[in-house]
Amino acid sequence: MLLTDAIGYAxxxxxxxxxxxxxxxxxxxxxxxxxxLGMYSAFTCGVALWLAYGILVSAWPVVGANAITLTLAxxxxxxxxxxxxxxxxxxxxTGD
Amino acid sequence: MLLTDAIGYAxxxxxxxxxxxxxxxxxxxxxxxxxxLGMYSAFTCGVALWLAYGILVSAWPVVGANAITLTLAxxxxxxxxxxxxxxxxxxxxTGD
Numbered sequence: 001m002l003l004t005d006a007i008g009y010a011x012x013x014x015x016x017x018x019x020x021x022x023x024x025x026x027x028x029x030x031x032x033x034x035x036x037l038g039m040y041s042a043f044t045c046g047v048a049l050w051l052a053y054g055i056l057v058s059a060w061p062v063v064g065a066n067a068i069t070l071t072l073a074x075x076x077x078x079x080x081x082x083x084x085x086x087x088x089x090x091x092x093x094t095g096d
Numbered sequence: 097m098l099l100t101d102a103i104g105y106a107x108x109x110x111x112x113x114x115x116x117x118x119x120x121x122x123x124x125x126x127x128x129x130x131x132x133l134g135m136y137s138a139f140t141c142g143v144a145l146w147l148a149y150g151i152l153v154s155a156w157p158v159v160g161a162n163a164i165t166l167t168l169a170x171x172x173x174x175x176x177x178x179x180x181x182x183x184x185x186x187x188x189x190t191g192d
Binding site: 004007008010011012013014015016017018019020021022024025026029031032033034035036037038039040041042043045046047049050052053056057 | 100103104108109110112113116117120121122125128130131133141142146152
């Protein structure tokens with residue numbers, strides 16, 4: 001059972017922490033064209049519901065992991081909406 | 097308790113299904129520059145561990161949800177690696 005628990009904890013840490021490099025990448029590059037608005041809208045709503053579920057059943061590891069994920073995924077969603085209209089890497093062909 | 101269960105199911109459906117619009121977006125645009133390799137590497141490993149955990153504790157909803165997420169996140173990871181060197185939207189300024 002110890003190994004099973006360790007696998008569960010490792011899974012939780014990896015899936016939660018994985019949004020940190022994406023949030024940093026998006027903050028640094030401001031390139032949000034390849035990021036799906038549909039994904040981050042649905043995912044952020046889903047994680048908020050996991051957080052509510054964790055609070056309702058008093059599952060504090062679920063609350064903790066989803067609070068972190070909600071912060072990171074929410075930040076990516078806000079950047080997607082914020083940077084959508086102003087890509088800093090836009091290249092225009094100004095004349096031939 | 098019925099409402100709590102409904103919130104849990106809605107959370108699972110949203111977080112699992114959310115990767116479908118991202119996989120379709122990436123497949124259609126082949127624009128992977130804004131996608132973090134670190135995120136999809138860690139996330140795919142984490143979901144694979146959740147799948148293993150679900151099998152070990154016979155939690156079949158965990159197995160089902162993570163099998164779908166692993167397929168979608170794995171596809172995005174493969175596209176990130178595959179399209180990384182050949183962006184189809186590359187624009188070159190060929191002369192002034």
